[in-house]
Amino acid sequence: MTDFAGLKALVTGGASGIGRATADLLAARGAEVAVLDLDPGGVAKPLRAYAADVRDDASVREAVASVAAGLGGLDVLVNNAGIGAQGTVEDNDDAQWHTVLDVNVLGIVRTTRAALPHLRASARAAIVNTCSIAATAGLPQRALYSASKGAVLSLTLAMAADHVREGVRVNCVNPGTVDTPWVSRLLDAAPDPAAERAALQARQPTGRLVTADEVAAAIAYLxxxxxxxxxxTALAVDGGMQGLRLRPVGR
Structure with missing residues (x-):
């Protein structure tokens, strides 16, 4: 497919996982793609690498301006940068809450704020935010993470309403548990990694984790x-977690 031919795209958190899969796919489908990441050192051509911290407004504004200048404009913004957290509402201290919300929510605000003047100049402007099934389903030990992604879902809808008449479309994807480096690190830290992986797989009706490429394909669609x-729109890429209620196997 060449549906992105001639378009300029920016993917935050694009050095690994879902972000890298998305950047590679957009480039394969014709886009010129810039990756913004804390450490974009492993990003190679045809992708363009830019270092920035979505927690720092000046850093983001400088990087987005450089991207727009280097690409000659901006048509697509993928707000993918994010971090995780485990625990109940009792387990994370105020500093952790501030950090996760700063990255997962305000990171989107900062990047979008810097990108909007360039997106408004595009005839095919689109923003896609990486949200989560945690925004729509109650998952154990994910209070802070779920709160941040619930905010991303609401923010997506508000942004879509604010900018639709400016020609800027805004959507999000809601992945289930994705087989990414972050999830691998969580599994490695579990008392029984194999049992934890099996439990995560069983939670999704398809019986397996979502792949980064599958989420990237959904982002590219939007x-x-x-x-x-x-x-x-919030597009679930969750192995059926949002809508399916299967009977236990054998019943």
Whole structure:
């Protein structure tokens, strides 16, 4: 497919996991793609690497301006940078709450704020935010993370309403548990990594973890000019977690 031919895209958190899979896919489908990451050292051509911290407004504004200048504009913004957290509402202290919300929510605010003047100049502008099934389903030991992603879902809808008449579409993807380096680190830290992986797989009706490439494909669908009538949508890529209620196996 060449539906992104001639378009300029920026992917935050694009050096690994979902972000890297998305950047690679957009480039393969014709886009010129810039990756913004804390450590973009492993990013190679045809992707363009930019270092920035989404917690720092000046850093973000400088990076986005450099991206727009280097690419000659901006048509697509993928707000993917994010961090996780484990625990109940009792387990994370105020500093952890501030850090996760600063990255997962305000990181989107800062990057979008810097990108909007460039997106408004595009005839095919699209923003896609990486949200989570945690925004719509109660998951154990994810109070802080779920709160941050619930905010991302609401923010996506508000942004879509604010900017639809400016020609900027805004959507989000809600992945289930994705087989990424972050999830691998969580599994490695568990008392029984194999049992924890099996439990995460069983939680999704498909019986397996979501792949980064599958989430990237959903992001590309929402960002594509072929989806010009789609805005204010949350697309679940969760192995059926959101909508399916299967009987236990053998019953």
């Amino acid at each position: 960002a594509s000019p072929l989806s010009g009538a789609t805005t204010g």
